[in-house]
Amino acid sequence: MDIERAGEALIRPGQILTDRSALSAAARWTQAVSEADGVCVIHLTSGVDPCEITRELREHGFRASPNHVFAGQPLFFGGPATRPFPCPPISHRPGRARSQVVVGLVDSGVAAHRWWSDSDWYARTSAEDADATEGSQAGHGTFLAGLLVRGAPGVSLRVSRVLDGDGVGDEASVVRALHRMRDRPPQVLNLSFGGHTFDGRPPPLLADALAELTDTVAVACAGNTASDRPFYPAALAGTIAVGAVDHTLERRAPFSAHGSWVDACAPGEWLTSSFLERGEFAGYASWSGTSFATAIVAGAIADAARDLPAKEAALRVLDPQVTRQIPDLGVLVPSNL
Template sequence: MSGRRVRREELAREVERLERNCAARTQGRQFPLAVRWDPSGNEVEYLYRNHQLICDVDDLDETLEAFDRVGAERPEAITDGPVGLKVLDVGDRDAADLAEQLLGVVDEDVVGLNYVLDTQGNTVMCPVTEPLPWNAPVPVLGEPVGPGRPRLAVIDTGYHPPVAEQSGFARFSAVKDNHEPDDEVYFDDGSTIRPYGGHGTAAAARLLAVSGSESVTVQVRDCLVGGAVDELTIVNDLDHVVRAGVDVVSVQAGLYARPGCSPKAFNAFYRRVLRRHPDTVIVVAAGNNGSDAPFWPAAYPWTIAVGALTDGGDSRAGWSNVGHWVGVYASGENAVVPFPNGTYEYLDGTRAEFSQGHALWSGTSFAAPVVAGMIARRMVERGVTAPVARDIVLAEAEIAALDGVGPRLVLP
């Protein structure tokens, strides 16, 4: 059997695992995950939530007329989404096929798919590395001293309080009660850790290891479940934290879209929300696909896209996404993070026992919160706004830039 065929079969199994994760969620958050393969059949072109489309409220009439023009039945139901969007329930029809029809008669910015974000890439539907048991404390920078008191948000899988106790990571005190619980940590047996269980808690720890905890407050939002979240859900969380006045937001997920398209919900979020809150800075993981193809929302000019460096910080991690849209690189390989205790089953079927409250984990998911944490740190030290602190951090990264890589954030 050829290597390409083997790789295709492995990828198909990983996609099926992600589909099961999405279907097995709790609290009514299940959704049908669908996949569109590239023409070669060897890579995933994009993921999407099936059976629904989205359009702007101002484009609803044009969208419904487009259904008529292509001879398709109109949506079975139309409901309100976040940031002025309408959600079109198209029944059991495949959303991507229907979008192809509609985009033959209207522009791509009129109607679109509800894309699915994940923490991975389109050639592998699993982490760069799955977590490994580790017995060592989280390395931290000293507490910053200054007049700033930034408000921070981590949009991920939520926060799991038992991890704070198990890991002994004192800086979780900055989270306090300002979080949504990560209730997808374990399977029903209460001891087997789900894929991505504890991911949001780990990302929050990475941020706090740099920002310190005495001068910041952090809220951790819960939307990225089982490795994936639909676009409308994450935009709803972004809308919430930005309107609440958060200074810096760290997002550890992204998506690939239909070629030539950008995700409609993120476009609406920027137009209706973010540009009215110019003092909020959004930091986003650049993705783990080793590609320069746009990975959204990191590829937008209104975010800071963070790629990953190797463990020593002296080169780009080979799996990190690259491109002109990646604004800075930070350490994302072999990050020491708090992690739930229990049994973890790897993709190859082997298992590991976690009993020390920590793990080694790699990905741009663990590089982005380092940059967000450094922006918060400069806000504390210098008493400046988030955009000013962002510019300071990017200028520092430019000074430490590596040839062939780009701006690099090197921690002291």
């Protein structure tokens, strides 16, 4: 899919997101409209700048955004958060205990794996939500799934694929996936992807979609940007933004985003989890990134939510009165994996 740069953000060229209320106002710039799951993607006439049209529509009170490109967050140039590495098999036996907690995993999909081969939730996962098998981030969702089921034994995952094998997706796909969850919202939502916005402000349709999941705790990666620039969806109000610490549990991992908008952190270097069976990989890998620190935090909240409403569980896990804090990274959530 085409991508172009708008300042520090990446966007789909010639596309803006809005709802039906703005279609008539944007008609003079519109070549075509595609609508699904409550989201309209306006395909603009050639040569029209989607950022300029977004500003115009917002000035008139409409909810609009360029179709921002989002990416999974092992991506980091010059550090360990770049690609997975093979590792020996990991000892893990799914327990008999069943949790009533559902975690929404919106990512690259989940592949078959021995850890969940007999699970009800994987049997309900459609072929469309299977993990990618080719690309630089193929296996990203499968790796996250392993961290979640080990961090919250007995939990069920509800998988929605929005990223391709290179870990790339867009805002329209994410918002549509969130809208499809409204009838049966998960207690916890893992969002291990994101990006900057063209103007540094929250993307309104994405913010609206998450706000509609009123009883869901959304946990999102702060990004592997090594900067304090807000990264979305993590920087949205009400979302738990997760950065990464190194193996000492004292310092920020060099790739991790940071800043006052980051709420929590967890280990993010050389984590091991489930993976694809391909090439030199035998179903297990070691990988680094804020993507995976996010799954540790989401798993801890999901585990605590066995006995509490999810939002109360999040307050307990992230209680600054009882948990150590790391400057510019928020509350530390250690891993027992």
